[in-house]
Amino acid sequence: MLFKLNPSAGQPLYLQLMQQIRHAVEKGALQQGDQLPGIRTLAEELVISPTTVAKAYSELEHEGVLELRQGSGAYISVKRRGLSQMQRVHEASKQVRQLLSELREVGLTEDAIRRIFEAELLYPAEVLSKQ
Amino acid sequence: MTNIPVIETNDLNKSYGQVAAVRALSLSINPHQITAFLGLNGAGKSTTIRMLLGMIRPSSGTGKVLGHRIDDANESVCLRRKVAYVSENKQLYDYMTVEQIIRFTRPFYPDWSLDRERRLLKAYELPLKRRIKSLSKGMRTKLALLLALARKAELLILDEPSEGLDPIGIELMLESLVAQNSEGTTVFFSSHQIPEVERIADHVCLLHQGSLVLDASLDDMRQSYRQIDLVFPSLPNESDVRVAGVESIRASGRQMSVVVSRNAEMLIERAHDLHASSVEVSPIGLREIFLQTVRGS
Numbered sequence: 001m002l003f004k005l006n007p008s009a010g011q012p013l014y015l016q017l018m019q020q021i022r023h024a025v026e027k028g029a030l031q032q033g034d035q036l037p038g039i040r041t042l043a044e045e046l047v048i049s050p051t052t053v054a055k056a057y058s059e060l061e062h063e064g065v066l067e068l069r070q071g072s073g074a075y076i077s078v079k080r081r082g083l084s085q086m087q088r089v090h091e092a093s094k095q096v097r098q099l100l101s102e103l104r105e106v107g108l109t110e111d112a113i114r115r116i117f118e119a120e121l122l123y124p125a126e127v128l129s130k131q
Numbered sequence: 132m133t134n135i136p137v138i139e140t141n142d143l144n145k146s147y148g149q150v151a152a153v154r155a156l157s158l159s160i161n162p163h164q165i166t167a168f169l170g171l172n173g174a175g176k177s178t179t180i181r182m183l184l185g186m187i188r189p190s191s192g193t194g195k196v197l198g199h200r201i202d203d204a205n206e207s208v209c210l211r212r213k214v215a216y217v218s219e220n221k222q223l224y225d226y227m228t229v230e231q232i233i234r235f236t237r238p239f240y241p242d243w244s245l246d247r248e249r250r251l252l253k254a255y256e257l258p259l260k261r262r263i264k265s266l267s268k269g270m271r272t273k274l275a276l277l278l279a280l281a282r283k284a285e286l287l288i289l290d291e292p293s294e295g296l297d298p299i300g301i302e303l304m305l306e307s308l309v310a311q312n313s314e315g316t317t318v319f320f321s322s323h324q325i326p327e328v329e330r331i332a333d334h335v336c337l338l339h340q341g342s343l344v345l346d347a348s349l350d351d352m353r354q355s356y357r358q359i360d361l362v363f364p365s366l367p368n369e370s371d372v373r374v375a376g377v378e379s380i381r382a383s384g385r386q387m388s389v390v391v392s393r394n395a396e397m398l399i400e401r402a403h404d405l406h407a408s409s410v411e412v413s414p415i416g417l418r419e420i421f422l423q424t425v426r427g428s
Contacts, residue, residue: 007329010357010414012350040313047305049165049333050313052350 005046013048017056022065025076036066036074137162137286137317138183140194140201145178145187145341152178154341156192160319160334165312167328168321170338171425176321177219179338180290184216197286215284219291221275225264229257229274233281242283251277254303268295273303280307287311289320293327305331325418335417337424344424349417356420357395361387361402362409371405374398379423390415390423 003020005013024030036042039057043050057074060066067077103113138160145153153175160166170176181187183196185207194201199210224232233252237243252259255273266274272295279287287308293301309331312318322328328335329349337345361372362385369380372387376394380387391398395412402410 007326008416008418010353010416012353014350040310043309043313044306047302047309047330049331050309051164051333 003042003046005048007048013052014055014059017052018060021056021060025065025078030076032076032078034076036076038073134162135198136160138194138196138319140183141192143179143182143192143194144190145175145182146190151341153182153189156338156341156343158194158336158343158346160317160336162317163312163315164333165308165318165320165331166334166336167332168319168336168338169323169325169328169421170321171323174338175341176338177290180216180288180321183288184214185210213284214286214288215279215282216287217272217275217279217289217292219294221271221295223263223271223275223278226262228260228262229266230259232263232274233278236278237281240282244281244283247283248277248281251280251307254307255300269297269300272296273300276304276307280311283314284316286317286319289318291322292320293322293324301327325416325421329417337421339425345420352392352417352420353414355391355393355395356415357391358413358415358419359389359391359395359398359402360409360411360413361389361407363387363405363407367405372398372401374401390420 003017005016005020007013009016021030021036030036036057037045039050039053043053046053057066057068061068061074064077067075069075100113108116136159138158140156140158143153143156143158144151156175156179158179168176168179178187182189183194183201185201185204188202196210197213199206199213201207201210224235227235233248237248255270255277257270257274257277263271263274272292276289276292279289289308292304292308296304305327308318308320332349334348335345335352336343356378364385366382366385366387369382372380372389374391374394374397376391377398378390378392380389382388389398399410399412
């Protein structure tokens with residue numbers, strides 16, 4: 001992972017580190033289950049105080065972004081369903097809109113489309129319940 | 132983890148004849164942290180460090196390092212056994228080779244780490260067979276660092292450790308300090324190099340003309356020190372903007388530049404009440420704070 005801290009910026013170093021880890025999670029550079037370097041390793045790599053790394057890790061643990069396991073390090077734990085769910089819904093409605101306009105173009109009525117959707121939605125549920 | 136200060140001094144003074152080198156110094160250094168002892172050349176840093184190690188006697192005042200009184204000859208022996216120290220001029224036995232001095236030093240310290248000794252020898256690229264008197268200044272510093280770091284001491288005190296090191300040497304030295312600190316050693320180092328202090332220190336004590344003029348956590352400073360530049364249609368009195376936390380005020384024409392150590396919001400509100408036509412807030416680095424403090428007093 002590549003972090004770049006600015007010791008001269010008017011923001012505590014542990015906050016800078018927290019933001020960069022959060023940002024890496026948001027853009028997918030760090031994902032669920034990924035391991036972060038240990039406190040000592042990261043402190044040496046960035047040449048910053050181990051106290052700074054420890055503080056950033058423990059605050060991120062409070063936020064639910066990191067899981068600290070005794071002796072084995074820090075792992076990304078993405079408990080951010082709220083946001084990613086929103087993004088997925090947003091993405092899905094774009095796809096549905098696109099599909100609807102295609103179906104209308106081939107001459108299907110709204111009633112017909114609705115029935116198809118309902119049928120398809122029921123279908124996998126029935127299959128699953130029989131298994 | 133205990134939070135008893137590793138270094139504590141109370142109203143410490145040291146005078147040489149008429150000259151006061153250290154004045155009324157009260158320090159309290161937290162364990163497990165990296166503390167930088169910042170100050171110009173001649174500010175009294177080395178004098179303080181030598182008093183802490185019991186090498187010179189305070190003119191007045193008291194102090195304890197790892198619970199040992201610094202002005203008691205017997206206790207200062209115990210103290211020096213527990214504290215690893217790198218002196219300002221890196222005094223070493225000149226007639227020995229690198230290998231000889233390492234072998235000579237090792238048996239004095241039961242916690243000596245052979246593993247760390249090997250790693251540092253490799254990282255610092257020290258020539259084992261060379262005599263100390265023919266080492267460069269940088270190599271001498273690296274050797275002194277190695278001898279102090281391999282001891283695995285509870286407290287590490289370094290007097291200007293970056294002196295004489297090239298940029299790569301400084302990088303290696305800083306990495307070593309961080310590594311040592313992550314294993315639980317408290318680090319106290321003097322320096323006048325802002326960039327290295329800014330990078331690794333948790334806490335800064337700024338000494339100027341023998342007095343402690345600033346004692347703060349670096350993250351707190353980053354969080355709350357701000358420079359606020361104001362423009363007024365007509366300049367108010369300085370006393371009108373002097374809210375709690377104002378460290379300095381400079382005024383010229385319609386402009387006023389204020390440095391606050393806290394309460395930036397309160398000052399901004401005050402500026403609006405005084406009909407400021409422009410209010411700009413910017414962070415202020417350790418360099419500016421250092422220069423301002425040193426020049427202001």
